[in-house]
Amino acid sequence: MDAETARSRDLAGPLRRALTTCRAAWRSAARLVLDVALPTLCVACREPVAGDGVCASCWSKLSFIAPPYCPRLGIPFVYDPGPDMLSMEAIANPPAYQRARAAVRYDDVARTLVHALKYQDRTDLAPAMGRWMARAGKELLGEADMLVPVPLHWRRAWGRRYNQSGALGRAIADASGVTLRGDLLQRVRATEQQVGLSRPQRASNVQGAFKVSPDRQSEVQGRRIILVDDVLTSGATVDACARVLLRARAAQVDVLVFARVVDTHRRPI
Secondary structure, rough: OHHHHHHHHHHHHHHHHHHHHHHHHHHHHHHHHHHHOOOOOOOOOOEOOOOOOOOOHHHOOOOOOOEEOOOOOOEEOOOOOOOOOHHHHHHOOOOOOEEEEEEEEOOHHHHHHHHHHHHHOOOHHHHHHHHHHHOHHHHHHHHOOEEEOOOOOOOOOHHHOOOOHHHHHHHHHHHHOOOOOOOEEEEEEOOOOOOOOOOOHHHHHHOOOOOEHHHHHHHHHOOEEEEEHHHHHHHHHHHHHHHHHOOOEEEEEEEEEEOOOOOOOOOOO
């Protein structure tokens, strides 16, 4: 190697580092300009907000679910009926999954957050929503082997470009350390939107829609799994998913969602 080549190589490293530093500084400056020019707006009321997409006023309107609630379905009780007391819904129609937990009631602000994440490409909301879910499902996550998001059919995934349940699952995995497995459960049949369907119609709509691939069943067997979804209404979708996972010999299936419908007389999702 001649002296000129050696000098060129000696200069290459510092030059590359300088260029990398310049690029990083340029990106930071560009982000700052955008933040100033386009301040973040609250998803619900469109007021400027610093943080996770919800202003203090709308935050105060979110109805976070806390004990006392049904230990099976996570439905909040008006008063504490005592330990291990099940709700009437859990007694009358017990689900295939073991337990369900939700971060918030499905009210107006929660609906806006869900729709923004689901239909308006607001994946930036998923980290905050996922952290709230991780807090609500702390008991479940402490016992879980893996997180499995409720899958989309490939045609819907192609049109939407992402799965909102998967985005929430990644945020929960980051917050809890539980492994996210988005490749175990498949939606093999395109289904109608559940919006406006009755409970029996919802159950019929998702019947036979999910499966675990034969080559993945050994990865499900004996595992304690948490299904992740955005909203729990009748529970038909997560119940269908749980039955498939249990047939693949999962040890236990729980459910963790961002919001759940508590008042069944509210308008459909």
